[in-house]
Amino acid sequence: MSCALSSAVRLKRLSTILLLSVSTTLSGCGMDEVRRPMADVGSGSDTAIASRSLANEENQVAVETQTLPSSGMDQMSGPPPDVISVPDTSQAASEPIEPATPTLQPPEAAPEIPRLGETKPYSLPEMEPPSDDDKSYGYLKNYSYPNAIRDPIARGESVLGMSGGEMACRTELKKLGVVFQEKPPINDGGACRIDHPLAVSGFASGNIKLKPTATLNCQMTLALARWVKGDLSPSTRLRYLSGINTIHQASSYSCRTMSSQRGRPMSEHARGNALDIAKITLNNGREIEVERPGLFSFRQRGLLNTVRSDACDYFTTVLGPGYDRFHSTHFHFDLMQRRSGHRACR
Structure with a gap:
């Protein structure tokens, strides 16, 4: 009888040690850390508050989208758009969230393109200088007529x-x-x-x-x-x-x-x-x-x-x-x- 009790005690200790070792192993692998949702959606009032929060976020995203520059050159040359911040849902139950007032910023002016210089019209001289070559045929070097056409x-x-x-x-x-x-x-x-x-x-x-x-x-x-x-x-x-x-x-x-x-x-x-x-x-x-x-x-x-x-x-x-x-x-x-x-x- 005493032998049977001692055997049962030993089996109980072994099973306890085995359970402890298994639980230790599982906790090391992270199986016991299970993330829970940020908000409890089980009740009706909490569901309505969450819906209003999502609607306000969409309105704010739309307003900030309208303030972005329209031209492609301004988007390339202007500063990057601000990061949209999501409001904390933990304050939704305590105070109502009002829609954000849109702030419109004037688009940045496009860089001024420098104008090319205006080309002056070519004007011929009234009297062109005669050739220095004495044998330059077609027109004499010494003009005898004051109204003669040079060339x-x-x-x-x-x-x-x-x-x-x-x-x-x-x-x-x-x-x-x-x-x-x-x-x-x-x-x-x-x-x-x-x-x-x-x-x-x-x-x-x-x-x-x-x-x-x-x-x-x-x-x-x-x-x-x-x-x-x-x-x-x-x-x-x-x-x-x-x-x-x-x-x-x-x-x-x-x-x-x-x-x-x-x-x-x-x-x-x-x-x-x-x-x-x-x-x-x-x-x-x-x-x-x-x-x-x-x-x-x-x-x-x-x-x-x-x-x-x-x-x-x-x-x-x-x-x-x-x-x-x-x-x-x-x-x-x-x-x-x-x-x-x-x-x-x-």
Whole structure:
């Protein structure tokens, strides 16, 4: 009997020790710490108070949301929004919670963008300085006319309001190396006028001089430059083995009739549309007079005959020695426009 009691006591102690060890193990693992809800929602009054608290929190969140800046740039550059604080629910039972008054803050001004500087309109100088190159063709270094236009082609416009054809003609003159100046318009009454006259003083970039300076229109100047380059210069080199130094002209613009005879039509000279050439000086010093050559002047005769025949490819009228007494000492070239398109080469 005593053995049975002692055995029961031992079993009870063992079970007690086992329970203590199990409870100790569970408490170490945290199984006995169970979090309880912050508020008891079992009663009806507590439930209503909790509902009002949640509604007030939503109103406050909406108001603070409205105060945020509207533009995307302000959100990026402005300070971060304030952290929404949740009121303590423990004071809900003691005093009522009133909705927060919205505080609207003015949005921050956008950063001012610096304005670019205003570009000043380009204004051309009234008078451009002439070129320092003595052989700069197109415009002379020393201007003889106070109202001359310095460079209408480079400026892109003309004070005298030139047409596109006049501007294109001047461009061709510069390509051919014609030395010329712009002159004021000439109007001597009737047919004696040139709207855009030129003072021509040389060809081939100044290597061939024209003396005295001739007053011509642009189309006549262009035809003359092509003739000098394409016919006169090659012919003199072929026969005299020398280039041209100076072309001597006898008449350019002149307000008169044909051959200065009373009652005859107005000459093409009155329009700056004609030029008379009396003599040619070569680089070797030889002078070729435009006149009927002597019996043994073979080279002079050959040159004058070639010039007379080939010049009709450039001019509409070519008159020279042997035609009449008025053209016995010079060549007359002009660009007369005839209805039939006829060219007079005599």
